[in-house]
Amino acid sequence: MNDKTSLSGTVALVTGAAGGIGRATVAALARSGATVVASDIAANTELADAALYVQLDVTDEAAWQDVIAQIDREFGRLDILVNNAGISVTNSIASTSLAEFRRCMAINVDSIFLGTRSAQSLLAKSGADRQGGSSIINLSSVGGLRGAPFMSTYCASKGAVKLYSKSAALEFALLKLPIRVNSVHPGGIETNMMDTIFARYVEEGLFPDLDAARATVSAGHAMSRMGKPEEIAEGIVYLASPAASFMTGSELVIDGGMTSR
Ligand code: NAP
Numbered sequence: 001m002n003d004k005t006s007l008s009g010t011v012a013l014v015t016g017a018a019g020g021i022g023r024a025t026v027a028a029l030a031r032s033g034a035t036v037v038a039s040d041i042a043a044n045t046e047l048a049d050a051a052l053y054v055q056l057d058v059t060d061e062a063a064w065q066d067v068i069a070q071i072d073r074e075f076g077r078l079d080i081l082v083n084n085a086g087i088s089v090t091n092s093i094a095s096t097s098l099a100e101f102r103r104c105m106a107i108n109v110d111s112i113f114l115g116t117r118s119a120q121s122l123l124a125k126s127g128a129d130r131q132g133g134s135s136i137i138n139l140s141s142v143g144g145l146r147g148a149p150f151m152s153t154y155c156a157s158k159g160a161v162k163l164y165s166k167s168a169a170l171e172f173a174l175l176k177l178p179i180r181v182n183s184v185h186p187g188g189i190e191t192n193m194m195d196t197i198f199a200r201y202v203e204e205g206l207f208p209d210l211d212a213a214r215a216t217v218s219a220g221h222a223m224s225r226m227g228k229p230e231e232i233a234e235g236i237v238y239l240a241s242p243a244a245s246f247m248t249g250s251e252l253v254i255d256g257g258m259t260s261r
Contacts, residue, residue, distance in 0.1 A: 004241060004242045004243040005237070006032060007079075007241060008033035010035070010126075010130070010240075011034065011071065011075045011078050011126070012035070012079065012080035012240065013036075013037045013039065013067070013071060013078060013082070013119070014026050014029070014036060014037070014039065014082040015058050015082065015111065015115065016039075016040055016058070016084040016139075017053075017084070019040070019084070019191060019192060019193070020192060021139065021189060021229045022040070024228075024230045025082055025084060025237075026049050026050050027049045028230065028233035028237045029082075029236070029237060029240065030049040030051075031049075032237050034079075034080060034240070036049060036050045036051055037050065037053075037067075037071055037075075038050035038054075039053070039055065040055070041056070041057050041058075052074065054070065058083075058107060058110075058111035059114070060114075061114055061118075064114045064115060064118040068118045068122055077126040078119055078123055078126055078134070079127065079134050079135070079240075080134065080135050080137070080240045081115055081119045081123060081134075081137070082137045082236055083111055083116075083137070083138045083139060084139045085107065086107060087104060088196060089151070089154050090151060090154070090197050090200035090201065091200070091204075092150055092204070096152070096153055101153050104154060104157050105153075105157055108154075108157035109157050109164070112138050112160075112161055112165075113164065116136060116164075116168055119136070120172075123136070123179045124172075127178030127179055128178050130178075131242040131245065132241065132242030132243075132244065132245035133179060133180055133245070134178060134179045134180070135179070135181075135239055135241075136165075136179060136180070136182075137182055137183075137184060137236050137239045138181070138184070139183075139186070140162045140165070141155075141158040141185055141186060142185055143155040144159045145159075145185055145253070145259055146259060150200075150201070150206065162183050162185075165181050165182060166181075166183075166249045169181040172248075173248060180239075180244070180245075180247060180248035183250075183251050184232065184235055184236060184239070184252045184254065185251055185253040185255065186227060187226070187255030187256050187258040188226040188258075189226060189228065189231075189232055190227070191229055198213040198214055198217070201213045220258055221255065221256035221257060222256060222257025222261065225256060226256075227256055232254055235252050235254045238252075239252060
């Protein structure tokens with residue numbers, strides 16, 4: 001690890017840390033030297049690589065304030081915020097309820113706003129004494145770059161994440177705050193989320209069985225396979241590090257070539 005990729009001395013907060021990409025991100029950030037605060041909606045989760053686990057429902061405004069205040073008290077800084085928590089909705093437009101649509105927007109989009117606003121001041125303070133400043137990394141998706149049938153709710157939420165990230169990046173740069181903001185756009189990654197999506201495809205009759213769904217999604221990537229959570233985590237570490245010091249408002253696409261077609 002050279003100086004530019006070391007996260008030594010930094011403190012990171014990861015949401016949705018009990019899931020596939022979250023867990024891999026906690027491990028990768030810790031390996032790079034960050035002190036990692038892991039959070040998820042569950043009260044308790046075993047995460048060996050985390051320095052601290054806190055319960056955080058990312059739709060809960062007061063909980064965000066409490067968690068950031070706790071990090072300030074215990075560590076005195078926050079350098080990296082990974083807004084990773086998210087859910088998928090796989091449904092036809094005709095059978096999507098307003099409650100389901102709003103729940104997805106709350107978890108996937110309200111979370112980005114609440115996290116950014118709650119952490120802004122501590123990130124700005126911490127970024128002032130660090131090469132490359134502080135870094136917010138928001139998990140969007142290839143679904144935030146292009147549409148997908150039966151995924152309209154999810155794609156709308158991830159498109160919002162992309163433009164929220166760009167706007168925050170521009171605002172912080174204009175205000176001369178040392179906070180970079182970027183979005184990450186994974187293709188299909190082997191986590192519980194994709195298993196849920198496959199099951200819904202089969203329920204909707206789009207594929208005869210799970211194997212057929214998996215084979216078609218894998219073939220949708222130029223590299224003919226889905227990605228692994230660790231392959232997303234490495235991109236997140238890069239964006240968090242001083243090596244990405246001139247990157248803000250960018251879309252880091254990690255999709256095995258899916259959107260290059
Ligand atoms: P995952 O394995 O399902 O993990 C998501 C985690 O977020 C779970 O632990 C989940 O808890 C948690 N969560 C749900 N609602 C929450 C809330 N209100 N507050 C806090 N945590 C909450 O999903 P993943 O695949 O790792 O996805 C991580 C991120 O990457 C998501 O934003 C997703 O949209 C994005 N992404 C994933 C893929 C993919 O192919 N997997 C592709 C593109 C983008 P529960 O399990 O208890 O609900």
